[in-house]
Amino acid sequence: EPEVTQTPSHQVTQMGQEVILRCVPISNHLYFYWYRQILGQKVEFLVSFYNNEISEKSEIFDDQFSVERPDGSNFTLKIRSTKLEDSAMYFCASRTGTSNTGELFFGEGSRLTVL
Amino acid sequence: AQKVTQAQTEISVVEKEDVTLDCVYETRDTTYYLFWYKQPPSGELVFLIRRNSFDEQNEISGRYSWNFQKSTSSFNFTITASQVVDSAVYFCALITNDYKLSFGAGTTVTVRA
Numbered sequence: 001e002p003e004v005t006q007t008p009s010h011q012v013t014q015m016g017q018e019v020i021l022r023c024v025p026i027s028n029h030l031y032f033y034w035y036r037q038i039l040g041q042k043v044e045f046l047v048s049f050y051n052n053e054i055s056e057k058s059e060i061f062d063d064q065f066s067v068e069r070p071d072g073s074n075f076t077l078k079i080r081s082t083k084l085e086d087s088a089m090y091f092c093a094s095r096t097g098t099s100n101t102g103e104l105f106f107g108e109g110s111r112l113t114v115l
Numbered sequence: 116a117q118k119v120t121q122a123q124t125e126i127s128v129v130e131k132e133d134v135t136l137d138c139v140y141e142t143r144d145t146t147y148y149l150f151w152y153k154q155p156p157s158g159e160l161v162f163l164i165r166r167n168s169f170d171e172q173n174e175i176s177g178r179y180s181w182n183f184q185k186s187t188s189s190f191n192f193t194i195t196a197s198q199v200v201d202s203a204v205y206f207c208a209l210i211t212n213d214y215k216l217s218f219g220a221g222t223t224v225t226v227r228a
Contacts, residue, residue: 035216041220042206042218042219043160043208044218045215045216048214048215091160093216095214103148103162104214106159106160108158109160111158
């Protein structure tokens, strides 16, 4: 069964360092998302991406964050200069363009720990 | 704007008891989808059930059942005869036409042996 894969599963970094989280969405999917979950809190929308551009972003997604799809398969989330409060689980999700079921397919998450 | 409210933050039961998780949602859209996700201690989000706004038929799947009441904007979830492996955080979520999934705050279920 096709699935969304995310790497790394866990990354530990020093405050101020750049981090890139990678996602490989399901191959025929056209819409891509990043969500964030701070430990013990709910899952929050960060950004949606379609046709090689951001379609919507939340207020959390400030200038420190960027997304791109560099090679037609990977979908990356970059945090330019990490802060302690960026420590969270980051989930990638994707969906088809024609889906009428409303379902997003989630990856297993990348846990980021900023020290 | 849409909103999902899970009023119960934690539920603790003894194995074999039934557990019902409440979810109330708000949306102005007439077409939407409701979900329940399970998040075990390992952290991944496990999809459990999806319902669209036009399908109020309730369902039982094994030990899981769902009660969707459009009139009260509720989408409750029941685990029958709970097991220790059911211990997790359960999230109710809503998607509308903008395809932004809005999650509730989650309910932590602890099943004690």
